[in-house]
Amino acid sequence: MPEYLAPGVFVEEVSYRSKSIAGVATSTTGFCGRTHYGPVQHPGGPGTTAPRLLTSYAEFERVYGRLQPYDDGGLPYLAHAARAYFLNGGRRLYVSRVYQALTPGSGVAEASVAVPSPTPSVGRFRARWPGSAGNVAVTVTATRGGDVGIHVPGGTAHAKGVGPGTVLEVVPPGPMPDRDAPIDQSRLRVLQRTPGGPPDAQTFMDSAGNAAPPGIDELLLPVEVTVAVTVDDDRVDVYPRLGLAPGGRRALDRVLDRDDPQDEDCVIWFDYDWSAPSASPVWLLLGLVGDAAPSRTFRLTGGDDGAPLFPSALRGAEAAPDDAGRRATGLAALAEVDDIAIVAAPDAGAMPDPDARFEATQNLIRHAEDTRYRIAVVDGPENASINEIRAFRGNFDSKYAALYHPWIEVLDPNGPVAAGVPTRKLLLPPSGFVTGIYARNDISRGVYKAPANEVVFGLTRFESTINQGRNEVLNPENINALRFFPGRGNRVWGARTLSSDPEWLYVNVRRLFIFLEHSIDQATQWAVFEPNGEALWRNITRTVEDFLDVQWRTGALLGSTPEQAYFVRCDRSTMSQNDLDNGRLICLIGVAPVKPAEFVIFRIGQFTADARG
Incomplete structure (x- = not known):
């Protein structure tokens, strides 16, 4: 009962109808x-x-x-x-x-990626699941974006619209490099925030970890990778323009994550230890595509059907x-x-x-x-x-x-x-x-x-x-x-x-009862811990009767009237005082299911033309 502690008008919502039972799906x-x-x-x-x-x-x-x-x-x-x-x-x-x-532990395909850092490390493309279907080909292609470089007063280079960890290629002024041009390690930089500086302060680091700011006229081209996974002749999954810095929204290890990839049906995941001392997006890029060509293919092996x-x-x-x-x-x-x-x-x-x-x-x-x-x-x-x-x-x-x-x-x-x-x-x-x-x-x-x-x-x-x-x-x-x-x-x-x-x-008949039982089970959970009295018994009775009436009208129950098709009882005739004292509500339901006409019999006999009735 709500409390009324001060004078006023109070509007309350109440229900005067029984709850509805929605039939559960039976075809799943x-x-x-x-x-x-x-x-x-x-x-x-x-x-x-x-x-x-x-x-x-x-x-x-x-x-x-x-x-x-x-x-x-x-x-x-x-x-x-x-x-x-x-x-x-x-x-x-x-x-x-x-x-x-x-x-034990076999059946999962993988391919190693040798990362040529000062302390060589290994990344791996791994199949997410065991099986011969995990023996796929993974083609990694480096892709260059448009110039993101500007120069602020004082001649300092600044990369616009890219975040920390982005790999940039420093290009001399003039024509843009050809799409198939090899990646030049000496021109690669990793964009980082300047420690202790303002939020937009940037530092450009080379593959050795030293500061290497671009020249006043040089262009800054973001370098990303596109991963194509060839599963079979009819299926090639392409994941375009992936960043190499860990943790980014479109980062390689985020899109090809083991537990939560962006593509739920992704066949592979990428495994790389970013805690290694020499781990760097530049070295990872060189391990993935090399410096002789902008593309490299890895073939996963070791998967079997068990x-x-x-x-x-x-x-x-x-x-x-x-x-x-x-x-x-x-x-x-x-x-x-x-x-x-x-x-x-x-x-x-x-x-x-x-x-x-x-x-x-x-x-x-x-x-x-x-x-x-x-x-x-x-x-x-x-x-x-x-x-x-x-x-x-x-x-x-x-x-x-x-x-x-x-x-x-x-x-x-x-x-x-x-x-x-x-x-x-x-x-x-x-x-x-x-x-x-x-x-x-x-x-x-x-x-x-x-x-x-x-x-x-x-x-x-x-x-x-x-x-x-x-x-x-x-x-x-x-x-x-x-x-x-x-x-x-x-x-x-x-x-x-x-x-x-x-x-x-x-x-x-068995499946009809499964349908009725499961539907009633799911739709009457609201009754648990309600006051176990006449009001609850009437509500439950009406709820179940309304549901069974719908089933009778659709032809699921036998009988020319609802009384012949089903009954629902929930009152003191179904519960003793001991039941009430122990928190039990007992509702009795009886239904008359229709059964299949398995044997259809027609009886035919002769009768004389002058026969009556």
């Missing part, structure tokens, strides 16, 4: 697995390794690499799954990269509570992203060892169960027969997972190696395609509609043919078939979870 997906490049925790690497949100496959390629096979010949199943996901209608994808080094994944690496590890540098990895990193509603691990089904495949799939399902508000899309083994897929399915029982069979054949997106050579075909796990269909179904219809009888895009055929007889074996065991129908194309023909509980038989 998370993938975990091996990629060519991208954010991953490694010794000496950036601290920003959280799963990256992607909204297109082009963005995926820029961050996590392309579709070429790995160094060991394995296929990048996660990259292919991401491509299939966006092709089938997915819009938001988080990727948690897993990398296993061949030897080893094939183990189930434990896919599971990952929680963030260390006492060490901020040890962040969550693998599936544990995806658990920290609250937006995700669908998860998959395309590499799990491709593991050749059956025990490893079982453990990896088990880790994926356990992840979905622990996080509660997401469902796992599970891949069966490649080339699995009916008996093999049934045996694989028999290992699991979970209402938070769904299994799809068989694998999917596609044309290799990398194309033929030569003209006239047929494009080879690849077999891919179905999870990338199916998660995209989940997302497309949620966007076009709603989470309450079963993600089945939906067309699969981006394939040539399914690995094996599932006919009606085989489907009658698979469907009762909750194995969702992918089938081809002449005249209707390739479709998902199943919508069952891996649960033995008939209450949670269907994927859409």
